[in-house]
Amino acid sequence: MNIRKKLTLRFVLHSVVAGLIVLLIAGLTVFWVMQRFSDISLSNNFASIGLERLVESSTFDADGITFDVKLLEQVKENGGWLQSLDEAGNVESSYHTPKDVPLHYGPGEFVAYWNGEQDFPYNLYLWIQEKNGRLYTLLYGVPKIIQPVLDILAKTPPAYSGGKPHLPTGLTEKLMAKEGYIQLLDAEGKEVASLNRPSSVPVRYSVQELALRSEYGDRYGYYTSTVYHADEKMTYVVGSPVAQGNKTGLKGSGMQAETEVLLLGIAGMLAATLLLLALLSLYNAHQFGTPILHMLAWLDALGKGRFTEPYNRNKQPLSxxxxxxxxxxxxxxxxxxxxxxxxxxxxxxxxxxxxxxxxLREEWITGITHDLKTPLSSIKGYAHLLAEGHYDWSPEEVRRFSGVMLEKSAHIDKLISDLDLTYRIKSGISPPQMELIELNGWLENALDQAGANPAYGEGRIRFVSAGKEIWVRLYAPWLERVVNNLTANALLHNSPDTRLDVILTADEEAGLSILFRDNGQGMDELTKAHLFERYYRGVDTLSTTHGSGLGMAVSKGLIEAMGGEIAVQSTPGSGTDITLSWEKSSAVRVDSPG
Known part of the structure; x- marks a missing residue:
């Protein structure tokens, strides 16, 4: 799998996992919100919801009835109390029950308290339910905070001074003990006097505002009731704080509990999602950013010439x-x-x-410099001799001096020509004009001319023909140059007893090849690897004055320019094979004269 597919798969997998986690967060948020809604509903409507849950969650054993601890705590937070009655009206168990609450109720007494016919300091709520063959009777009571004050205010004509209402003796202390407040409103709903009014309570009411606060006091943090005096057209507003367990909304904000819970749930879900994305980003930065930075550092090191992978203090590659x-x-x-x-x-x-x-270039330049200086020194020396007026040279001596000077000049000319040719080959030259030649006869004649060189000695070259006529299209001067170079390389840089075999082979399918095989000293791997380079000389340049030192580089360039290839095989002490080859499909064709 390539890197593109790997990265795509990895990021898709990360996205899927992140999506699943977001869905899990959303699910947990919804579950939490629903639980909080349930708790708010239980707190606000314990008389109708909590009592049923108490029965459903209760257990009965030899020690009596046992209720859910969390629900009992809610009773305490609401400031209420709880009793469980048997069929005779006796209290079987109780929780947070004040001392002024009876431990036994007669049938008529109980109904009188419940209906409000008999004065009782608590509002009573009754729940009767059968469970597991047993009849449960639960009595839930909460203190009457506002009603006694309302009863007194209903009998007290409105009066005030200095922004304070005139209240009966003891009512102020009673109200302050319950952390309640009183407002006296005029006919327009504007406050004219108040006692212990919280800052969240308005000083002017519309019809709707007062009605909503009276009906839904738990939403505002205070239970609100009113007493209207028709003669004075004034209204007493009495408020008592919602029990600690019933307080809802943000403090002082007037926000409903459900809205607060919903906002908290959304805020928590967003915070968790942002945290998830941050963690995922950090993970990706660590997982993908670190390798990318490492590769950039590696590239920077390559640009500065350090060709090893960056490593730690222990010289261990970081990857x-x-x-x-x-x-x-x-x-x-x-x-x-x-x-x-x-x-x-x-x-x-x-x-x-x-x-x-x-x-190699420096060594080659040194050799070329020597190769140029040596013939130039000879030319310069003979020129001085001829120019010297104190000597009277004979015609034979002048001819001899001139011959040496011509020979050295020709050597320099050949060297310069080779230099020029190597650079032309490097620039990419093509043969001036291919010509059709019969290769057996041509090659035999070229080798005879090369073998006539006195420096080679006699009988050191043997030609093996292909056994049939081979007609090819080549540029003869270039091929002759190559033959001369390879012949000189084999005979001049080996011992005098070295022999050179030149073998010509041709096949309609395989193509054409010319093998130059000598039994000389051979070459080591370094010499063989650099044989055809312009700046490499396989022997000491001072060891011979023959050649330009560019012969093998020129030969390679000329053969390749004619569409062929040149290859060398050599082992030290076992001679050297240099093969010139042309494939059937190349620009050089093997065919008949027709």
Whole structure:
């Protein structure tokens, strides 16, 4: 799998996991909101909801009835109390019950308290339910806070002074003990006097405002009741705080409990989602950013000439364990890392090759300089001799001096020609005009002319023909140059007893090849690898004055320019094979004269 598919799969997987986690967060948020709604409903309507839950969650054993602890705590938070009655009206168990609450109720007494016919300091709520063959009777009571005050105010004509209402003796202390408040409103609903009014309570009421606060006091944090005096057209507003367990909404905000819970749920879900995205971003930065930064650092190191992967203080590559295996976060970029490693190796080898090439160039320039200076010194010396007026040279001596000068001049001309040719070959030249030649006869004649060189000695070259006529299209002067170069390379740089075999083979399918095989001293791997380079001389340039030192580079360029290939096989002490070859499909054709 390539890196594109790996990254796509990895990011898709991350997105799916993140989506599932977001859905889980949303589900948990909805569950929490619903639980809080249930708690708010239980707190606000304990008489109708809580009592039923108490019965449903209760257990009965030898020790009596047992209720859910959480629900009992809600009773306490609401400021109420709880009793469980048997069929005779006796209290079986109780919770948070004040001392002024009876422990036994007669049938008529109980109904009188419940209906309000008999004065009782508590509002009573009754729940009767059968469960597991047993009849449960639960009595839930909450203190009457506002009603006694309302009863007194109903009998007290409105009066006030200095912004304070005139209240009966003891009512102020009673109201303050319950943390309640009183407002006296005029006919327009504007406050003219108040006692202990909280800052969240308005000083002017519309019809709707007062009605809503009277009906839904738990939403505003205070239970509100009113007493209207028709004669004075004034209204007493009495408020008592919702019990601690019933207080809803943000403090002082007037926000409903349900709205607060919903906003908190949404805020929590958004915070969790943002945290998830932040963690996912940090994970991706660690998982993907670290390898990318490592690869950028590696590229920067390559640009500065450091061809090794960045490593830690222990000289260990950052992307691998000590065992050599990829670290997990780098594994997905393994293809890129391997490419960088390959590139580093190539650049390192190229740098070493450039260094070697510079060394070879310097050595070659030194050799070429010597090759130029040597014939120039001879020409200069003989010229001085001829120009010297103190000597009277004979015609034979002048001719001899001139012959040496011509020979040295020809050597210089050949060297310059070779230099020019190597650079033309490097620029990409083509043969001036291909000509059709019969290669057996042509090659035999070329070798005879090359073998006539006195420096080679006699009988050192043997030609093996193809056994049939071979007609090819080549540029003869170039091929002759190659033959001369290869012949000189084999006979001049080996011992005098070295022999050279030139073997011509041709096949309609395989193509054409000319093998130059000598039994000389051979070449080592370094010489063989650099044989055809312009800046490499396989022997000491001072060892011979023959040739330009560019023969093999020129030969390679000329053969390739004519569509062929040149290859060398050699082993030290076992001679050298140099093969010129042309494929059937190349520009050089093997055919008949017709």
């Amino acid at each position: 691998r364990h000590r065992s050599g295996k990829w670290k997990k976060r780098y594994r997905i970029f393994a293809d890129v890392m391997r490419s960088l490693d390959t590139l580093s190796g190539i650049l390192q080898r190229d740098r070493e090759l450039r260094r070697q090439t510079e060394v």
